[in-house]
Amino acid sequence: MRPSAASIPPDSSGGLSVHALDDRHRCGMVGRTDIALWRRLETACSEIRDLKARETFSRAGDALSHSALLLEGMMVRYITGSGHAGTDRALVSIQAPGDFVDLHGLPLVYLDHDVAALTQARIALFPHEALRAIMADSAEHARQLWWLTMIDAAIHRHWLFRTNRLRATAAVADFICELDVRLSACGLVLDDRLPLPLLQSDLAEVTGLSTVHVSRVCKELREAGLCTVRNGSAQIHDRGRLRRLAGFDDRYLYPPV
Amino acid sequence: MRPSAASIPPDSSGGLSVHALDDRHRCGMVGRTDIALWRRLETACSEIRDLKARETFSRAGDALSHSALLLEGMMVRYITGSGHAGTDRALVSIQAPGDFVDLHGLPLVYLDHDVAALTQARIALFPHEALRAIMADSAEHARQLWWLTMIDAAIHRHWLFRTNRLRATAAVADFICELDVRLSACGLVLDDRLPLPLLQSDLAEVTGLSTVHVSRVCKELREAGLCTVRNGSAQIHDRGRLRRLAGFDDRYLYPPV
């Protein structure tokens, strides 16, 4: 039927493989910083690396010497309970192309959470030393790198609002609305269809619901004619009603004017 | 009976009023940055201001020209639902002395949430211009200011884990454990008693529970001999068991080695 859209194709440029950063990687959030910063980043990149789907990239407590910019695919960050069982995970963030995955590793040195690829993914690595040099050279570039991590924190706060205040259906709708906006900024939403390479058990870890209840919520959204979540993508049928159900307001994403 | 401990006394220095920053304000998180940064901040401070309990300091969307460091008292940050009723609030952060309340307003320019005093409070204001000058002068100071906001984000992530994965009793216990650690760093925990100037309705906004259920949870913690939450403070009876109940691990607060 439709092309298998379960994941973002790692190389859609028709066989031309990528060994360095170039302008077509400048999308999403990093695309909203100065072009001058981007030029500096291009020279600071020490490595382009591919990750397999579900591959762990770094773990809580690891000493980090590099930060990674996501170029293609999607990644997640999650916290594992210090408790007994290993199933006690919360997804605290999802990354789209153009997002730095662990830029906060620069000021923090080690992280409080794990980082993993969700789909097959391609990342650009920047040595912290090089990033510090960029910051030392330009306070404005420093402010913009800081800004990227502050958008991340604003999203954390919104997720807090979501799990604290929204009912299951509204919570899932809200999450889809957020990805709709963020992936649009990467040019990944076509015909109201966005890549959503998350299992229902992943959606459960995002929202704090059980897997079974996520299944029921998806059915409800589908039967209400709002959106269909299936096969690693989400088809939005009625964006207005979906947003109204979630009470969605995109200002926390600091949209460009 | 006991002294009224409902709030942190705004001036405990015996009548000596405070008109400028001095070393005894350097506690909590800001106390963990370089002393050289503190010296710069002392000269950058443009105003010391007192806030009344429950006074709103700034609102989502306000253009900010200053950032505030909390010196005494406690403050909160909350998100209000874009929905209809005004009661749809989530507390997304609580600030202790030594915390910057809205340092992220420097890179973000305007915030996605409201900021208010919880108790009577005293804050130091820093013009963004002066903070930018500090950053321009020293990349290391820039990194440390950034670091302060990244601890804030790590706390957001932990709160996400809490509301997503912990049951009501463990969630409240976890929150108390966090404040126990953070307020200890300000020297505000004496004889296992910490200031907790939150109504049960505030605890409900922190945890995403109903006010009624918070009451039941507090009773449960009290009767289990773990801690007594009352009159604006919390008395910890058995820190070990309280932490075990919450599965508490303080590493997300990046404790000093």
Added chain:
DNA sequence: CGCCAATTTGACGAACTTCAAGGGTTGTGG
């Protein structure tokens, strides 16, 4: 086809919310 993982469904129970009423404390004014 046949296997395996993911999703779906139903039945049941637990956790939490809502509604409503009562009680304790504090401050205020007669």
Added chain:
DNA sequence: CCACAACCCTTGAAGTTCGTCAAATTGGCG
């Protein structure tokens, strides 16, 4: 000094949302 009001906390009963368990169904892929 007492009465009263306002606010917060507590308690009980009833209702709702969501979790858990278990079984059935779907869909991709060798």
